Amino acid sequence: MRVATLLVLASCASGGDATPPLPEDAARLRVMTYNMNFGVAGDRSGVDAITGAAPDIVVLQETNAEWEAVLRGKFPHERFQGPKTAWPAGGLGVMSKWPIKSVDELLSDGGPFFAWNIVIDAPG
Numbered sequence: 001m002r003v004a005t006l007l008v009l010a011s012c013a014s015g016g017d018a019t020p021p022l023p024e025d026a027a028r029l030r031v032m033t034y035n036m037n038f039g040v041a042g043d044r045s046g047v048d049a050i051t052g053a054a055p056d057i058v059v060l061q062e063t064n065a066e067w068e069a070v071l072r073g074k075f076p077h078e079r080f081q082g083p084k085t086a087w088p089a090g091g092l093g094v095m096s097k098w099p100i101k102s103v104d105e106l107l108s109d110g111g112p113f114f115a116w117n118i119v120i121d122a123p124g
Contacts, residue, residue, distance in 0.1 A: 027124035030055045038089040040068030050074070056097045057120055063091035071095065080101050087112040107110045 007038055022028070032055035041064055050058055051074065058075070060067070066092075067078040075095035083090030090112045094100060099121040106115040 006082075027075075029057070029122060029124075031057045031059070033059045033061070034061055036062045036064075036067045038062045038064050038067070038091075042070045042072040045067050047071065047074075050095075056122070058095045059118070060091075060093035060095070062089045064088060066106075067091070068093065081116075082104075083112065083116075084114060085112040090114070092116055094118050096122075 002046065011121050013080065027120075030053070032050065032053050034046070037043070040046070047069075047070060049101055060071075062078075063071075063080055068082070071093065072080075076099060077096040077098060078094065079092040079100055082093055092114070094116065096102060101121050102117075102120040103119075104117040108114055115116055
């Protein structure tokens with residue numbers, strides 16, 4: 001049984017590149033989502049993770065006023081919303097290279113968190 005399992009795993013691991021090549025003129029969009037961890041607001045490694053990845057759009061969870069102050073100005077277009085309650089981890093943010101056309105709030109019946117429906121005016 002062990003041999004069969006290893007053979008199956010080995011055959012799954014071997015193989016070519018799973019990502020087909022894109023045409024040279026294909027539009028590319030780099031989207032990142034990042035949980036900021038409200039407990040370490042302003043942590044340099046969090047900021048470096050975002051800027052080092054060079055995304056076009058970043059959607060943030062667990063933002064608060066401290067994170068907003070550190071991240072403001074990193075992208076030309078941004079929107080932040082702090083927690084809606086006394087819960088310290090409920091904020092959201094979006095930062096984009098392109099204009100943010102709309103941000104619609106989606107409320108939750110399951111607790112202090114909310115969500116966003118975000119429309120970005122990206123090229124292509």
